[in-house]
Amino acid sequence: MLRKRIIFALIYSDGFFMQSRNFRLQKVGDINWLEKNYKFQNIAFSLDELVVLNATRNNKSITYFAKTIENLVNDVFIPIAAGGGIRSMEDAELLFNSGADKIVLNTILHTDPELVRALIKRYGSQSIVASIDYKKSDEIYEVYINDGATKINLDLEDYLHYLEKLEVGEIYLNSIEKDGTGFGYDFDTIKKFESKIKIPLIIAGGAGNESHFMDGLKYKNVSAVATANLFNFIGDGLPKARVKLIESGENLANWNVDN
Template sequence: MLRKRIIFTLIHSDGYFMQSRNFRLQKVGNLLWLEKNYKFQHISFSLDELIILDATRNQKNLSQFASIVSGVVNDVFIPVAAGGGIRSLADADLLFKSGADKIVLNSLQYENPLIVRELVEKYGSQSIIASVDYKSTAEGHLVYVNDGSKKIEYSLKEYLTYLEDLGVGEIYLNSIDKDGTGFGYDLETILNVKDLLSIPLIIAGGAGNEKHLLEGLKTDGIAAVATANLFNFIGDGLPNARNHIISLGENIANWNANS
């Protein structure tokens, strides 16, 4: 059985890392702040992967973002995925050359599926993560692109099937309603859609403590749990959460060489 994963997501915008709540961004600190407060060489033993997303709302500067990715990966020895503003093969190339092991797509997969297929062909599906942002409403589950600003016509179930047909390797499913709340994942929706997929499902939006991570990891059909909560998992928050989850016998790797 494949081991499940714990992923940390860093949200970047205009040179700073952000805390997001329902896709409203709060500035936290720059790369120096991140290195001081998180010491990724230490906490990388608490993670299986790292995702870095550029959520800049105005004109994205991919070169600037690529330099941020390069700065972060210098301190970590786990797989890193990066995305936000990828519109071409050249954009993807830049992030891979900056140290990313995978890329994360969002708007592109809706706006230009042909390029997505070209990326899959060039890099392999295992290198492509499809990010899906959704809201739960009386109308059903609505899907948004462009950093959550544009609703598309697909239902959530239709869109997940569409993305798998494009050949992507994983789905990063993020609840806008739960984002940054710390109240736990939207497991009701997740349970309703997970069986549609034959590719790995990463869930995001709402994790505020180790209990939430554990709930996700215990759920069949979920390959990984992600959190972007900088405040709740600062300091030893992530190492302590992982150690507790390992002590309960969950199917995650133990990267701690001292244990």
């Protein structure tokens, strides 16, 4: 059985890392602030992977974002998935060359499926994470692209099956309504859809403590739990969360998180 994972997501915009709540961004600090407060070399044993998302709304630059990935790679020795603004093979190549182990795709999944197929053919499906931002409206599950600004004409279930046919490696399923709340994942939606597809799910949006991780990892097709909550997991929050999950019998890689 494959190990499940804890993922920390970093939201990047215009040179700074952000706290997000319902996709409204609040500036927290630059990469120097991040290193000072999180010391990724020290907490890497608490994590299995980093996801870094470029949420810059205007004049989104892959070049500047790639430099940030390069700087993170110098301090982090766990896999990094990076995305946001990928619109060409060259954009993807730049992120891979900057140290990303995987790329995260969102808008082009809908607007340019041929490019997605080309990326999968070149890099393999295991290197491609499909990001879905969704919210519920009168029992309809709406999917959004362009940093949550544009609703598409497919509901969540249809979109999940569409991505399955594209043969992406994993799906990063993010609830816009739960984003940044710290009140727990959207378990009703996860329960409704996780068994309907074979592609593993990374669930995001709402994690505030280790009990949310534990509840999320109980689902068979959930391969990882993610949080972008910079404040709830600062300090020793992540090491303690991992210890509690391992002690509970969760199928996580077991190493000394105090290293």
